[in-house]
Amino acid sequence: MKTSMMALALSAALGTTAFTPAVAQDYPASDVTVMQGFKAGGGSDALAQLVQPFLAEELGVNFVNEYIPGATGAIAWTRLAKQTKADGGTISITNTPMLTTNYIMNPSITYNISELTPIANIVTDPGIAVVAADSPFNTFEDFVNAARANPATVTVGNSGVGGDDYFTSLQFERAAGVQLQKVPFQGDGPSWTAAMGGKIDASFTNVGVSFPQIEQGNLKALAVFAEERLPDLPDVPTARELGYDLVAGSSRGYSGPAGFPPEALQQMIDAMQRVVDNPEFQKAAAERAMNIDFISGDDYAAMLKKQEEQYTQIWDEIKDEVRNQ
């Protein structure tokens, strides 16, 4: 019983990870290693499990995940930049803004985006400001006014120093001319939970992770940091509508090492384009509450470059203040 069960499970698992080439194409590698800077079962892995089965079919190659967690992804990305052959056989899931904030904030992290070949961004989870259901803040303006009246008093949670929400808080402080009391947590869950329990006044977090709580009425959403209002939250204004130029979120995509073969890069981008256009993929993404945000090739490189500039500037302004805390 046990062995047959194992065999069954094993063959089923092989079925999901090792896809037999469906179409014979001339992608330069038959196995593509995907380095992930985070543990199995996390957000990067969720992207890998969603995208790679479709991508394997499009490209006719096998995708092999390699988990290299540590230093918020920096170990994997350092390896990608410094020790990986640019033969198309190895790529990595790249999470922004951590990809750039890692080395902006820590001089001992030595890779940078010029040593990478950005392939494409796949998903973005937009930023959102949430408060407890019984919070005195009913609108984003209530929150801003309180922050303005009492500088460095209104406590706002984020998912950790160097993460998207931390930099969103910094950008918001500059955009609104206020000073928040920023409280870093270890991940989004603890951050919005603390807001839900009234331990902090508000949390800057992401839509994907806090949506069930908003839907249940346990959290109030004050504003989203997206270009446009979200279809799922039609009543929540964007920060832009309210006059704060702030679009932010947590994005995940793929990058290779510098000098990635141009033909392989093009094949990869084309295949990813076909994947995101596939209605089956769109359905699977919607089921997992993943918001597709496809930005490929030079546009993805430009997006990373812009982030690098922005965050370098912000960090240069505030780093002494943070270090002296």
Added chain:
Amino acid sequence: MESFLWIGLANVVDPINIVAIFAGTMIGMFVGAMPGLSATMAIALLLPLTYSLRPETGLAMLASLYIAAMYGGSIAAILLRTPGTPAAAATVMDGHPMARKGQAGKALGLSLTASLIGGVISSIVLLTVAPLLGRVVLNFGPVEIFAVAVLGITIIGTLSQGTAVLGLFSGALGLLLATVGMDLTTGTPRFTFGILDLFSGINFTVALIGLFSIPQAVRLIVEGNPKDEDRVSSLRDRMLPTLREFVNLLPNSLRSSAIGVFTGLIPGTGGDTASWFAYNEAKRFARNKSEFGTGTPAGVVAPEAANNAVVGGALIPTIALGIPGSSSTAVLLGGLMVHGILPGPSLMTDHGDVTYTLLWAVLLANVALFFVGLFFTRACVAVTKIPNRVVGPVIVVLSVIGAYAINNSMFDIGLMIAFGLLGLAFDTFRIPTPPLVIGLILGPILDTTLQQSLLIGRGDWMVFLSNPISATLLAIALLSALQATPLFGVLGRAMKRRPAGGQPAPGGTE
């Protein structure tokens, strides 16, 4: 909501799910029994196998794996003095001395019985009050969790056993080592010497494997098979406790189960913390405290009941709020999301059928574990019949694999060996190891919650006393520390009266 309860039950008795539960139990027990392979890793390793299964089947398998790995951990702890999972570290204290006294079967039987009691109690709690208890968790913010961690630190006093100064040294070293890595509030790397692998801090599972397994492996290799009394080679005694023993240990089991459920409930604290908590409390309630550490049944029952009860407690915040109560439930949460289910209150409404199937599976897995354990454990004793000089190197190999597999990191192998050498040094100088482990586990929690609390309180330390929950917990911690002070003296004298050298106590506490 009511109907989901029965749909869940109907789902779980589906033959496929029953098979998944038994398969998960078998694999979990095997994996948990290997030193260094934790329940978390077992779940992480098996997660890909469940992708193609139906959500309820996959989750039932993962849950039973988790529970069985907890028991598997205590097999290695009792027979080999190598805790297979961090949660079993406390079981070593009395389980291994019992085994050395020829009561290996009894120790394992007690562990199995206590696990059953802890597991069933926590599943019943889980099934009945999950949606309600989820609310309690919201009351635990950084300020309260800091107070819980302070209370946890007072456990060091109890673990020092007559060597207060050495115990405090060990605990302080643990706390110091816990500061390695990136500072949460400033992002500044501390004590990393530019080594990227240290940015996330010292992984305490890696440290634990080294601290406990390497000295043990070295001891086995150096000592060889000198005398039969030094190793546990057979289950001569019966496994199941007598009715009388069972009744005598029932209050302890129930208390430890309650500790387990509540500890699991608090995010960030898992089976490891709970088992030490329960061990500590069992000792405090015991009439003859000096029996602890020499192989008393109560010292096995307490951590075992607690670490299985943690499962239910830890699943409560995971299910109700999507906040993992322990590292294993964090992986389990990943499993839920892989199967397209978002955590949070909607788990009880939109996905109620799957959720309740999972909850029933937890209950059933505990029962399955009891029976599977009764058979498998006998077979497992064969491991101890292998000569010491074979077992020792095998432990080293498994430790290396275990340390590597956690983060797929070669660096962690070196770290594990470094901690192994530290453990050897501790053994040589008779410095207790458990306080170091407590320091390593609680250090990061103390560090981050202290900084968060002070940010929330804008630098005012009164934030801890103006909060009723944390003020109460801190008062208990103070009492606990004061109460332990005279205990040191009594225990110290008791230790000195023993024949020279005494008998080697487990867990490096000699």
